[in-house]
Amino acid sequence: MSEILTIAQMYEADKQTIANGLPGEVLMENAGHAVVDAILARFQPCSVSVLCGPGNNGGDGFVVARLLRARGWNVRLGLMGEVAGLGGDAALNARKWTGATERLSAALIVGAELVVDCIFGAGLARDIEGDIADIVHAVNDSSAKVVAVDMPSGVDGMSGQVRGVAIDADVTVTFCRAKPGHYLLPGRALCGERVVADIGIPDAIVAALKPDIYLNTPRLWADHIVWPGLAGHKYHRGHVLALGGAQTTGAMRLAARAARRAGAGLLTVLADPAALPLYAQDMPGVMVAPIARFEDMMQDCRHNGVIIGPGAGIGDDTRRRVVHALHCARACVLDADALTSFAEDPSTLFFAVQGPTVMTPHEGEFSRLFADMDGDKVTRARAAARRSGAIIVLKGADTVVAAPDGRVAINDIFAPWLATAGSGDVLAGIIIGLLVQGMPAFEATSMAVWLHGQAGHKFGPGLIAEDIPEALPALLSDLWRAGVAPDSSPH
Ligand SMILES: NC(=O)C1=CN([C@@H]2O[C@H](COP(=O)(O)OP(=O)(O)OC[C@H]3O[C@@H](n4cnc5c(N)ncnc54)[C@H](O)[C@@H]3O)[C@@H](O)[C@H]2O)[C@@H](O)CC1
Ligand SMILES: [K+]
Secondary structure, X not given: OOEEXXXXXXXXXXXXXXXXXOOHHHHHHHHHHHHHHHHHHHOOOOEEEEEEOOOHHHHHHHHHXXXXXXXXXXXXXEEOOOHHHOOHHHHHHHHHOOOOEEEOOHHHHOOOOEXXXXXXXXXXXXXXXXXXXXXXXXXXHOOOEEEEEOOOOOEXXXXXXXXXXXXXXXXXXXXXXXXXXXXXXXXXXXXXXXXXXXXXXXXXXXXXXXXXXXXXXXXXXHHHOOOOOOOOOHHHHOEEEEEOOOOOOHHHHHHHHHHHHOOOOEEEEEEOHHHHHXXXXXXXXXXXXXXXXXXXXXXXXOOOEEEEXXXXXXXXXXXXXXXXXXXXXXXXEEOHHHHHOOOOOHHHHHHHOOOOEEEOOOHHHHHHXXXXXXXXXXXXXXXXXXXXXXXXXXXXXXXEEEOOOOOEEEOOOOOHHHOOOOHHHHHHHHHHHHHOOOOOHXXXXXXXXXXXXXXXXXXXXXXXXXXXHHHHHHHHHHHHHHHHOHHHOXX
């Protein structure tokens, strides 16, 4: 499982490992070795400047400088503050450094082919300002390659936000497990290539901390996929009721196609009678029914999932239908207009949530429903899930899925092609398609977000929303084949 540790958990893991008998000095030595290994694997011997801050991140820098120098590399080292100001393992490693300790300044960057950034790591506590900000700018303006230790200095390890200014690294080597800031934007982009190195912290110590933030990979949910059995019947694969718009029909047509490609056994579009021929002609495999029959049809428990929002229109009708669907405690996916319809009265929406419910807001929709929430993306999505009782998908290039029980999955994929009309409708459709087959809500939603991202990444430039459902069969086939030998699951 790809756990992500909070900064507090990382400090706790360090502390417990040291209490278990592995000295901090060894952890720091291991950290320095891991960084040097990453450097040796990527760069030829060259002129290196190691920039050290006043804490243990700087301590790692003294180890890196010593090890590279021992290999004959031309190393300069600059320290923020005085050697006498260093404490603990950083002070110890400063004493082991036999080269010159220069003052940290932009002069160190001149002529450097490689910069090792050890100014601040997990201990970044405030915005970077003044002379240090000037040095960060000088690094970013130079042509030197940059390896950041733990975090690019200036990137907040929890939020991925830039505190004042931040180093733009080519490679970031972190220890034990990644932190949220390695995956949340803009931190993710500033890290460059990410390397997670083992420095001797036992897995058992990490597990005992019960991490509940994960990288969204198949390992998180592959065991929960509901594949049809040999004697599978379409009625075993769920029946989606998709509440389509009267005028805007494209959104639900996209969602419906995605739900079916994701494996839903049956799907009925309910819409204004005038619009039904459009839905029926477009998709011979769907059933259609007048929207007036919605409440009747919900009495049949075989209709085990509802999707409302894409093209629904904002107003009373949508609000009433959403509340009815939620009261029936079926799997519900609420997107777009189904969310915005409650902007004036979100508590009515949250109060109605009973069954497995997924809300898929983008930032704008999120702030309409959860206007008082601030903080980083993980914190906000998690708080929104707790308040609403629903799985929250906070969309973006670093989509976060949060469950009311506190679990969080962060998606990590390069798929800017997904920023296109209809893409969100497709995502909502994939989610309901997986939910009606009986997959648990957090896992189904995380899988849907992953599939959507992979589809966008693999298709690349030229993608339109219609392409995403068509990419699902190949992705699902890969997962299905990998499921035969779970250890080979793609991630
Ligand atoms: N045993 C451990 O705890 C280990 C820690 N390691 C390293 O230790 C790092 C964490 O060390 P620390 O907790 O000392 O934290 P840092 O070294 O990241 O920074 C802490 C220092 O920076 C100062 N500071 C923070 N933000 C500032 C700002 N904006 N402007 C000016 N000064 C600022 C603080 O006052 C403090 O002196 C990790 O990132 C990792 O690189 C590794 O050596 C592995 C083992
Ligand atoms: K750093």
